[in-house]
Amino acid sequence: MDRFLAFSMQELPFVVITLIVAFTFHEFAHAYVAYKFGDDTAKDQGRLTLNPVHHLDPIGTILILIAGFGWARPVPVNRRNFQNPRLAGILVSLAGPLSNFLIAAIAYGILFFFVGAGMPPFFIDLLNMMVWLNVVLFVFNLLPLPPLDGYRIIEDLAPPAVRVKLTKYEQYGTLIFLIIVITPLYQYTIQPIFSIVLPSVIQGFNTIFMTLFG
Template sequence: MDFLQSIIRIPLQQLPFFLITIVIAFTVHEFSHAYFANKFGDPTARMLGRMTLNPAVHFDLFGIILLLIAGFGWARPVPVNRDNFSRPRLMGVIVSAAGPISNLLLGILGSFIYAILLGTGIIDSITNEQLLRAVVWFFGIFIQFNFFLFLFNLIPLPPLDGYRIVEDVAPRTIRGSLQQYEQWLSFVFLLVIFIPGLRNYTITPMNNWSIQIGNDFLKLFLKLFGM
């Protein structure tokens, strides 16, 4: 157990809740891409069996392992053929944005449910210490991770959704330049992710923002409910 803890970033006691969160967050994210692509006329993902909430279809084992070890990972990207869209640029933006927005909505939903549990006293009524800790850990991880995925995927660097959005809204001349230097932009992305000095100015603030957003929504819902 000590060896396992030495190679992963997540405390072992919280690992089950983190894995459950990953299953939900990644699955809904990829399903959202596939759903809107199919809705706008591109059946590619649906024909490949990707328009589903079955987690096994979307998961990349290496991506998940790397997420636990290095703090960065991925699910299997949903294939999208923009040529099938009647309005490729507009619909492309919506399809790309659908993934991050789904995580935003999951974070808000998690905050909403947690606020109800807190405001109605259900949390306080839990006398089993282990169960109480499990509930608090799960909602804390679920809310923060989904808000983090929302922010992280909007970074305008390949292969993230934010880059695809910029690519679709940019003028044709700029879009051509982006495609020309895409491999170098991907290299910049890897530097941002894996170099500690750069992470302190990118990933760390984003992680702090996700915590703050979760706390703000929680306070908002508690206030709205008069709790």
């Protein structure tokens, strides 16, 4: 069975729990920030909730277990409801990845304070997965490739004329993204980013907690 999955059977329960939490908070964060800036679209469609059923995409969830990458249901956002569309758009896009960063930091903090206090191995493994997978989602979603949040941030930072051109070619960007992710190009493009950034983020957690509480 393991050969059909991106994770081992031992890891699978921790991955499933982590994905449910990570995807739910990620999409809720998008919806909440959009709502706070005046866009009721997500709220009206039942997305301003922490109920995972409203956020998980069955195919996207299954794919991440099999192929190692996937997606949740994107939160609908109507930029015309924002008083300052560019600023609000950036903050809405940032909200999802930052929610994953926060979950990773909280999980790391729990491990830092309680890992030596008789915590059951199940919870240690779960928290380690929470840290690792949420950092992965944080970094991955900030890549400047459509349809990721990093691309949406670049769109909002770009001048209007550049934004129009980006939108025009966005459909091809999505195809390029898929080619990069599912072909050997991944190990020469995205994988080097993860091999550098992921350890740096986790080491950053360690440095901060050791400095403040060590």
